[in-house]
Amino acid sequence: MSQLPKRTPAENVSTAHRTPSEDVPTAQADTRRRCPNCDILSRCSALVFDPRCPSCYCPVVDGYVLVDRLNICFKASTSKKSFDDARDICSQIGARLIVLDTDDKNAAVSRYVNASRGEANYYIGLTDMVTENKFVWGDGHTVGFTKWEDGEPNDFHDQDCVLLTPWTTRWRNAPCWDRYKYVCEKHPW
Known part of the structure; x- marks a missing residue:
């Protein structure tokens, strides 16, 4: 080195x-x-x-x-995309939609995004697209740690994707076709 x-x-x-x-x-x-x-x-x-x-x-x-x-490396977008477009953009740059699988990681990303980008909701790599109410990360792992807002997930109008609300450090579900900002993560393999 x-x-x-x-x-x-x-x-x-x-x-x-x-x-x-x-x-x-x-x-x-x-x-x-x-x-x-x-x-x-x-x-x-x-x-x-x-x-x-x-x-x-x-x-x-x-x-x-x-x-x-x-051990995380991430980038918060400034543009709004659908969940599929956000996932594809992250993939094209050698990243993935972020996996917030611990309270420390969720809090650190929330603090940074809120301080640097202001109030906005961000897609994270968690969905229940395959099986309703079975949330799975983009890497295939079933969710363990969660940080849902009160009353969430509610699946109102087919809400299969998950958003981070950084100023509260909480999550909520949303329709995957809606356009939101997103957070990409370079995995430390």
């Missing part, structure tokens, strides 16, 4: 108070990198790049956010 130069203290500030143009890493940093000691909304003091593992990186220059302590 080769180690990239350490960043200055000014570069280690929270991204929550920076504009998107300020979040672009310096030219010294390779886009294929992992930050070994990062937490939500923080910058790294040392960047490590392992050329033997090209899939183990978070392309922050493409708008992704790394939460290393949870």
